[in-house]
Amino acid sequence: MKKVGLAILGLGVVGGGTYHILTEHREFYQKTQGVDISVENVLEINRERALALGIPEEKIASNIAEVVTNPDVNIVVEVIGGVGVAREFVLAALNAGKTVVTSNKELVCKYSHELEHAAKAHNAGLYFEASCVGGVPIIRTLLDGVQANHITSMMGIINGTTNYILTKMSNGGESYESALKEAQRLGYAEADPTSDVEGYDAAYKLSILSSLAFHTKVPLSEVSREGISSVTQEDIADGKKLGYCIKLLAIGKQTKDGIEVRVHPTFVKADHPLAAVNDSFNAVYITGDSVDDVMLYGRGAGALPTGSAIVSDVIFAATHAENKYSTFKNEEKAEKGVKFAKDYRSAYYLRISATDKTGVFAKITSILGSNNISLDEVLQKVSDENDRATITLVTHETHETAIHNAVSKINALEVASVERVLRVVS
Amino acid sequence: MKKVGLAILGLGVVGGGTYHILTEHREFYQKTQGVDISVENVLEINRERALALGIPEEKIASNIAEVVTNPDVNIVVEVIGGVGVAREFVLAALNAGKTVVTSNKELVCKYSHELEHAAKAHNAGLYFEASCVGGVPIIRTLLDGVQANHITSMMGIINGTTNYILTKMSNGGESYESALKEAQRLGYAEADPTSDVEGYDAAYKLSILSSLAFHTKVPLSEVSREGISSVTQEDIADGKKLGYCIKLLAIGKQTKDGIEVRVHPTFVKADHPLAAVNDSFNAVYITGDSVDDVMLYGRGAGALPTGSAIVSDVIFAATHAENKYSTFKNEEKAEKGVKFAKDYRSAYYLRISATDKTGVFAKITSILGSNNISLDEVLQKVSDENDRATITLVTHETHETAIHNAVSKINALEVASVERVLRVVS
Numbered sequence: 034m035k036k037v038g039l040a041i042l043g044l045g046v047v048g049g050g051t052y053h054i055l056t057e058h059r060e061f062y063q064k065t066q067g068v069d070i071s072v073e074n075v076l077e078i079n080r081e082r083a084l085a086l087g088i089p090e091e092k093i094a095s096n097i098a099e100v101v102t103n104p105d106v107n108i109v110v111e112v113i114g115g116v117g118v119a120r121e122f123v124l125a126a127l128n129a130g131k132t133v134v135t136s137n138k139e140l141v142c143k144y145s146h147e148l149e150h151a152a153k154a155h156n157a158g159l160y161f162e163a164s165c166v167g168g169v170p171i172i173r174t175l176l177d178g179v180q181a182n183h184i185t186s187m188m189g190i191i192n193g194t195t196n197y198i199l200t201k202m203s204n205g206g207e208s209y210e211s212a213l214k215e216a217q218r219l220g221y222a223e224a225d226p227t228s229d230v231e232g233y234d235a236a237y238k239l240s241i242l243s244s245l246a247f248h249t250k251v252p253l254s255e256v257s258r259e260g261i262s263s264v265t266q267e268d269i270a271d272g273k274k275l276g277y278c279i280k281l282l283a284i285g286k287q288t289k290d291g292i293e294v295r296v297h298p299t300f301v302k303a304d305h306p307l308a309a310v311n312d313s314f315n316a317v318y319i320t321g322d323s324v325d326d327v328m329l330y331g332r333g334a335g336a337l338p339t340g341s342a343i344v345s346d347v348i349f350a351a352t353h354a355e356n357k358y359s360t361f362k363n364e365e366k367a368e369k370g371v372k373f374a375k376d377y378r379s380a381y382y383l384r385i386s387a388t389d390k391t392g393v394f395a396k397i398t399s400i401l402g403s404n405n406i407s408l409d410e411v412l413q414k415v416s417d418e419n420d421r422a423t424i425t426l427v428t429h430e431t432h433e434t435a436i437h438n439a440v441s442k443i444n445a446l447e448v449a450s451v452e453r454v455l456r457v458v459s
Numbered sequence: 460m461k462k463v464g465l466a467i468l469g470l471g472v473v474g475g476g477t478y479h480i481l482t483e484h485r486e487f488y489q490k491t492q493g494v495d496i497s498v499e500n501v502l503e504i505n506r507e508r509a510l511a512l513g514i515p516e517e518k519i520a521s522n523i524a525e526v527v528t529n530p531d532v533n534i535v536v537e538v539i540g541g542v543g544v545a546r547e548f549v550l551a552a553l554n555a556g557k558t559v560v561t562s563n564k565e566l567v568c569k570y571s572h573e574l575e576h577a578a579k580a581h582n583a584g585l586y587f588e589a590s591c592v593g594g595v596p597i598i599r600t601l602l603d604g605v606q607a608n609h610i611t612s613m614m615g616i617i618n619g620t621t622n623y624i625l626t627k628m629s630n631g632g633e634s635y636e637s638a639l640k641e642a643q644r645l646g647y648a649e650a651d652p653t654s655d656v657e658g659y660d661a662a663y664k665l666s667i668l669s670s671l672a673f674h675t676k677v678p679l680s681e682v683s684r685e686g687i688s689s690v691t692q693e694d695i696a697d698g699k700k701l702g703y704c705i706k707l708l709a710i711g712k713q714t715k716d717g718i719e720v721r722v723h724p725t726f727v728k729a730d731h732p733l734a735a736v737n738d739s740f741n742a743v744y745i746t747g748d749s750v751d752d753v754m755l756y757g758r759g760a761g762a763l764p765t766g767s768a769i770v771s772d773v774i775f776a777a778t779h780a781e782n783k784y785s786t787f788k789n790e791e792k793a794e795k796g797v798k799f800a801k802d803y804r805s806a807y808y809l810r811i812s813a814t815d816k817t818g819v820f821a822k823i824t825s826i827l828g829s830n831n832i833s834l835d836e837v838l839q840k841v842s843d844e845n846d847r848a849t850i851t852l853v854t855h856e857t858h859e860t861a862i863h864n865a866v867s868k869i870n871a872l873e874v875a876s877v878e879r880v881l882r883v884v885s
Contacts, residue, residue, distance in 0.1 A: 054607060054749050065674045066606065162604075168750035170604025177603065178596025181480060181770035183487065248491045306756060309735045323480050324594035324767035327757035330732060331750065341750035344607035353779055 050336025182321025476762025594764030608747025
């Protein structure tokens with residue numbers, strides 16, 4: 034039977050989960066996968082943590098050199114996170130010809146070229162299913178499940194923290210602040226929740242997934258990003274009236290104008306499959322030219338779901354020696370001649386506060402019309418105090434710049450101001 | 460660049476779609492997959508059909524021998540269907556050392572051992588993603604996406620025809636007969652709809668998917684099967700009152716009692732992700748011991764979605780020469796020592812017609828109680844005419860045999876009869 038030796042770098046939540054899965058399933062993988070996977074080394078600052086997991090002392094390495102020179106180690110699993118020592122250790126492993134399996138989205142997003150070069154130069158594999166959407170095999174699907182397709186669109190709920198918060202706000206009527214606190218209490222959100230709630234985490238993942246879907250490097254700098262900290266109960270209530278749920282969507286599209294990549298709170302029509310993705314669940318909705326629509330749904334985080342993705346990569350690496358560069362193929366084409374479309378098309382929801390006088394609404398619609406923006410739906414609420422009215426609109430599909438222009442012009446009217454702009458997916 | 464020559468056997472809907480995808484995307488696959496895939500032969504009784512697709516005359520083979528002796532053909536795509544010539548041609552291809560990609564669920568379900576032996580003996584690959592759930596990469600996911608898991612449960616809506624009919628009956632209030640006619644008019648159902656509506660099609664697919672998920676051959680003969688032709692508007696109305704949708708589910712589970720495999724109309728709780736799978740869409744909901752719940756959703760049929768699965772298999776076969784026997788590993792263990800659990804556990808819905816007299820309900824609950832069946836919910840409707848009452852129950856989880864026994868005993872009471880039994884998934 035083929036023997037594969039592993040090293041695990043980092044024994045935090047995911048590292049511990051991965052070790053647990055590997056030890057619990059060792060015989061199962063021998064039987065079902067024909068491969069004997071053993072953990073030969075771990076590297077963890079907190080030695081007690083390793084011992085508590087039952088790892089024999091002689092397997093606890095003192096430094097990365099020990100790991101990458103160990104001839105019994107074939108595959109190095111990196112679950113440290115960040116781009117400090119993780120980057121250093123991953124490069125050391127690749128340079129020593131060890132295949133790397135990582136869950137590190139920031140590292141893969143920011144340094145994929147460097148890692149790819151090192152892997153290629155030393156005939157090592159590089160796998161990162163666990164970097165995006167936890168246990169959901171979205172990367173395997175993009176590489177080997179729908180690769181016959183031109184992918185035209187990808188829309189994902191790929192951050193569990195924000196989906197949990199938005200679900201709480203929508204179903205429980207909670208404020209953003211109170212839902213965030215609950216998420217922190219449950220361990221879904223970190224003490225400093227910025228990376229999740231402001232969409233950075235989703236932007237990393239979107240950069241990686243779009244690079245694979247569109248066969249070219251999609252740098253993080255191209256991803257437009259807007260978080261959920263500005264979402265209010267008024268947004269949610271208006272959405273419900275209009276038949277929408279609010280979700281933080283990561284959207285990647287390839288159109289004739291180029292690649293568009295963006296993360297923002299979005300009104301999603303209530304009967305869209307993504308609207309039913311609640312709590313901390315994640316999902317990615319892919320459209321391909323042959324397969325049409327495909328959605329993958331599951332747990333986007335957690336020790337065991339993420340560990341499942343890591344171990345699935347380990348087994349794949351152990352049983353498919355060929356084609357380990359499947360993610361590298363377009364490396365050279367990454368930056369040359371690729372167009373990114375900043376002025377993308379979308380439908381929009383606008384909430385406008387205006388003086389409640391004859392002619393004001395006509396002025397607004399005239400500005401919209403002169404920017405080629407047509408209306409799909411109008412909901413007008415008259416508020417008594419101060420003679421102000423709140424007008425809620427949903428536009429047909431139009432360009433982002435057209436909306437920007439129209440919003441500036443409406444705000445320049447003394448009688449009206451745009452209070453909220455949200456993108457809409459039907 | 461690696462060159463791969465294909466033969467397509469059968470140019471019906473799926474064969475035509477496959478040819479279309481391959482010719483439209485040839486350059487795209489060269490660029491993105493590093494492989495040049497050309498169609499070197501087709502085999503089709505209706506020569507005109509081949510010519511109409513623009514296939515050059517010299518590529519139209521006259522018989523299977525011509526195809527399997529063609530040194531330019533590496534991969535044979537079989538999309539004829541059935542177990543007559545399809546079986547003969549697939550065996551001829553495998554025996555000639557050609558890798559086979561097939562969409563033929565009946566063939567894979569009934570003859571997997573024979574095909575596997577031939578493939579192994581001649582060092583050929585065998586791929587059949589397109590045999591189950593159209594363009595949805597469920598087989599790739601089971602083999603290479605969640606293979607780190609003990610799969611404990613799989614629940615699928617894997618027949619588009621029946622899902623279309625049940626959606627029409629649920630949303631439009633149509634009768635079974637009228638919804639079936641509509642499905643036939645749209646080409647979703649065949650003139651003889653038996654294979655779809657009686658669950659045979661789903662049973663083939665469940666046999667294949669369970670064999671992969673549970674790492675042992677699950678023969679068709681072990682699959683319990685009940686179709687949707689008996690579903691009435693009364694079932695749908697009762698379901699709605701109790702908060703359920705009705706779906707034809709294919710369920711595979713591995714419990715301590717063995718493997719259970721069954722296809723039947725099922726009440727699915729309205730907030731379950733499978734409840735939102737409507738019209739001709741398909742979905743498979745998998746539970747693994749590490750990954751927890753994962754769902755794949757998409758088009759279960761159609762020329763291009765099924766063609767997408769075929770071409771994805773072709774590309775995978777062309778770019779992963781190793782491990783092409785991944786589906787064969789447990790071949791030898793198929794029949795020995797595997798337990799199948801016929802007496803599975805489920806929650807049940809019962810509709811009982813009874814004489815509307817004191818003591819009758821007590822008799823019924825006493826029979827249920829003596830079979831260890833406890834009640835989750837009771838809905839009693841009193842009907843005026845003839846002093847009959849209809850009692851609707853949902854039980855907690857219990858054994859199938861317990862329900863059978865209880866139903867026999869209730870029917871033996873002169874005062875009550877069980878009119879409907881449906882399994883329930885929360």
